[in-house]
Amino acid sequence: MFYLLFIGLYELLASLPAQLQPHVDNQEDMTFLWDMFGEKSLHSLVKIHEKLHHYEKKSPVPMLHDASALADGLAEELQNKPLNNEIRELLQLLSKPSLKALLSVHDIVAEKSYDPVLPPMPDDIDNEEDSVKIIRLVKNREPLGATIKRDETTGAVVVARIMRGGAADRSGLIHVGDELKEVNGISVADKKPEEIIQILSLSQGAITFKIIPSIKEENSSKEGKIFMKALFDYNPSEDKAIPCKEAGLPFRKGDILQIMSQDDATWWQAKLESDANPRAGLVPSKHFQERRLALRRSDVQFRPLKISNKKSCKSVATQLAFSGFRRSFRLSRKDKKTNKTMYECKKSDQYDTADVPTYEEVAKYRRQPNEKYRLIVLVGPVGVGLNELKRKLLISDTHHYGVTVPHTTRPRRSQESDGVEYTFISKHLFETDIQNNKFIEYGEYKNNYYGTSIDSVRAVLAKNKVCLLDVQPHTVKHLRTLEFKPFVIFIKPPSIERLRETRRNAKIISSKDEKGAAKPFQEEDFQEMIKSAQIMESQYNHLFDKVVVNDDLTTAYNELKTIFDKLERETFWVPVSWVHS
Helix, strand or coil: CCHHHHHHHHHHHHHHHHHHHHHCHHHHHHHHHHHHHHCCCHHHHHHHHHHHHHHHCCCCCCCCCCCCHHHHHHHHHHHHHCHHHHHHHHHHCCHHHHHHHHHHHHHHHHHHHCCCCCCCCCCCCCCCCCCCCEEEEEEECCCEEEEEEEECCCCCCCEEEEECCCHHHHHHHCCCCCEEEEECCCCCCCCHHHHHHHHHHCCCCEEEEEEHHHHHHHHCCCCCCCCEEEEECCCHHCCCCCHHHHCCCEEECCCEEEEEEECCEEEEEEEEECCCCCCCEEEEEEEHHHHHHHCHHHHHHHCCCCCCCCCCCCCCCCHCCCCCCCCCCCCHHHHHHHHHEEEEEEHHHHHHHHHHCCCCEEEECCCCCCCCCCCCEECCCCCCHHHHHHHHHHHCCCCCCCEEECCEEECCCCCCCCCCEEEECCCHHHHHHHHHHCEEEEECCCEEEEEEEHCCCHHHEEEECCEECCCHHHHHHHHHHCCCCEEEEEEECCCHHHHHCCCCCEEEEECCCCCCEEEECHHHHHHHHHHHHHHHHHHHHHCCEEECCCCCCHHHHHHHHHHHHHHHHCCEEHHHHHCCC
16 A cells, blocks of 8 residues: 555645645745756656565665775776776776765665764854855746845844745745845855845755844735735836846836735735736835935926916817817817916816825726626827717617716707706805715806706716716825715827827817807817827826727727726725725
8 A cells, every 4th residue: 555655645735736726826836846846856756655665675785785895996996907998987986976876875765874964063163153045946937035234233134025936935944134144155254245145146956055044033914915916117127226127127107006905015925816926026115205206306296387388277178179068168269368277176287296106006807797887987188089989889778887076157059958957056055065965166257157066977977877077187086085976087098190080070169158159170279189198198197097099980989988887896906995884
């Protein structure tokens, strides 16, 4: 029975990960099992064990126990003989280290003495002397997974951090705070950390360390369960501050990072959530990156606000119009000088540039059948086609999609119905609602208020419909709440060449008169659309979940429909507060 067990051990190891897979929830643990049981050296050892065990069943008796000594004696005897080609070849073979090692192993096996012979403990041990640990790690093509630094107080070279999932971490033999004395027999006392890293990076196979273990205890925490959405691009090779460029983890805006360690306040350890490789890399911490970006933007934050040629808090409409309720008021350049048009907002665009997007903690979310639909927020410059896309979506399924009804203080016209084109209220009530923060956004045109209320969004969602809302980009962050769970789509114009080609016969709504007459696109409209889109994307792209280029209306519509269908049935990453409230 014992024999049969070992005969099948090789096959058992090969099949074990697949058998364990249903019982392992963590992908990282599963990857570790596959790597461990799939290791070629382990399979080779098992095969050797099986061969030896099979041979041992025959009860072999060694012919001799001193093959090494016999070979040495033969070599000495041959030295005293007249040398010919055969003797020279035999002497050369007997002197090779590989043959000497083989004969030595033969003698050990013959004597069945497999334990290493340890030297006796010296009698004159200094009890105060630091204990030294010799560690041997096998490093293949992957990085070692540890960074070092020189202690400013003692001058010693110590392990600064252990990268989670790396070779050093998996070994369990090296810890943060360990003092490094030698690498492959080379003293590091007089070497800079950069020189030591160079030695390690060039080393392959077995690496021997001599270290003095740290007496510090490492803290265990819930690390590895935190996920962050990256709101910026990062390339460690271009980061002068990172302690080890090779240990850095590059990522792109929108990537989901699994945070493996936050022990270091400056450099987190993380891995891409979609990457099966368990090894972590260094990324700047949220606090450190915010501080760096804030310093870079300090000249913008503290630059005096100029009203001329720039948008102030109450003049956004003069450049981007009332995109919130999109009856498409748009002032001509003449109107901009003569009409007092206001667009209220809680913060100015210039203030918004002070926001420093770095990371956002996220969790997985999937809409349940009994839940309200997520709010769909469309953002884009005037003329990009927001109204046309909304209209096309509404026509496709009036029972599934809905839009808000804007509020106004202007008198109702004969052909209008209250609650259809607009909700008509008094100026006093409108101003009271402003004070009570009941509007997502609002503005004033020709002494009349217009605005989109929060309750109008709730009214659409309460009908079990998908609410399509287009707003100014700076209002998006005020909508990002657990109640609405908005999915924000930036409708982007194509190149200016494509605009000239595709909008040649199209018209844009003007606000030169109250009827909102349409006029053909002018070159200045294209220029303004491109410039406005660039400003929106540069300042608010961290708030956008998707970017759709409206090159062709039908293509953009189909892309939106596909997005909405997925949104209702698939799992998405959302701010953690929307899931764990």
